[in-house]
Amino acid sequence: MSYTLDQEQLDGVEQILLQDLFDIGIHCVFLIDMAGNVIASVDNGDIKHDIYSLAALAAGNFGAVNTMAAMVGEDEFSLLFHKGQKENMHFSKVLGDFLLITIFGKEISLGYLRLKVGEAAEKMKHLLEPCITP
């Protein structure tokens, strides 16, 4: 898979991250590809997470989980979520080639976040699909 995103598409992705996810009160959200590249990110300015290292680890982690799913006869594990004391992380696949990662606190319920992530992922599909060369 290869892909090219122009300025308009990147603006569109950022807009979705901002309006659909950031505005509900999450701390940080970013879209990466499965090679671990950061495509777009939005955060509240208070946190100092190293998103490039997080992206590399998330891509590797997601790849490992997918391989585990295949080994037990599943296409994928649809929910990938890590719960911490203050910060939680949620991972959602977009179009099979991208990963949407949100970092959020206890003010937001997992159910609501999943709903919003699902909506955002759907919008992104329309935006990203034309950019992908199989």
Place this chain on the structure above:
Amino acid sequence: MAFVNLKKKEVQTKIVFYGPGRGGKTTNLEYIYKKYNHRIKTEMVTIKTDADRTLFFDFLPFDIGKIKGYDIKIQLYTVPGQVKYNATRKLVLRGVDGVVFVADSLAVRRDENILSLKNLQENLSSYKKSIFKIPLVLQYNKRDLLEQSIPVLSVERLEKDLNARLKAPAIEASALTGSNVAETLKKIVSVTLTSIEHTLT
């Protein structure tokens, strides 16, 4: 595949250090991290076993400045060299832009070098990439052992075994002492960036 962000004028490239287990891939990254500490804003990420062997990968991102107005972010990865970790090696190779093959100069590791290079070729082809086309630099590591009386492969032998068909740039180095580690890095960065230069407008 390098990601070019036209909006932020930024390029992210992925360079993977590949090679047999205990060949010095992690030591290369540790030396780079130590030497360029002032330019690296983040910690080096490593996922290793209790026995200090790489389990998944090491990761070291750093910025090398601007080319054609684009900020260039180089992301260095290593793979676990042990044969049993092929699934994770394959994962790390996903989206790779350039490879440093770290060959072990120890005479007893000759077969492991050849097998690891073959494994690299197979894993690249699973992503429809050719070892003959991808930016590649060979590093003949552990040349410092020549000064001790440990049997070491000659450069001619290593060239015949590994580079006869590839004809890739090859550098003698010692990751432990740091000799030619920076040169290896400069070479792979240069060939990798040359290969993606056409995408920068």
